[in-house]
Amino acid sequence: MKSILITAGTGANNIILNIGDEYEDRVDYILIDELESDVWKVEFSAERMLDIAVTRQPVILLATLGGETGNRSVERLTKLFKSFEIPFSAILIIPFKFEGDSRNVALSIANKIKGEAVSVHVFDNEILTSLDLTKKEAMLYADREISYLLDETLK
Ligand SMILES: Nc1nc2c(ncn2[C@@H]2O[C@H](COP(=O)(O)OP(=O)(O)O)[C@@H](O)[C@H]2O)c(=O)[nH]1
């Protein structure tokens, strides 16, 4: 059975734009790039949630935390999963230190999810600063590392 991969945040959507082709045979994508998008009504209707709960289709949440869409989507989705008793795994991307408070908010959301998800993998953008890479190389490196976390989650 295919897993459902939900991406939340512009960053998460971009990452899937780069690496998503590799997973097409293993996952169905639900992409959330706006809090107001119809995705919420269509993909997360009560019928659809019940269907996921009953068929036990594995759910993976991939979110860039720290921005508005990622943070708030994760908040909404974890509530939904809880009320429908849907187990989920998470891959969470944490902002750089220079991003200030959004990093702290992201870290606290990640901590909360650790108590709710079946498995949580974290990629901390800050590690990119310790590598001798151009900005473009660093983003490619991050994409690759996140794809390893996805491989691990899909095992
Ligand atoms: N590794 C990686 N991190 C990203 C990327 N885009 C954004 N981020 C990180 O994700 C955080 C949230 O950004 P974004 O996803 O654009 O926010 P949102 O759309 O409002 O949820 C940023 O502060 C960055 O630290 C990306 O392409 N790759």
Ligand SMILES: [Mg+2]
């Ligand atoms: Mg955005």
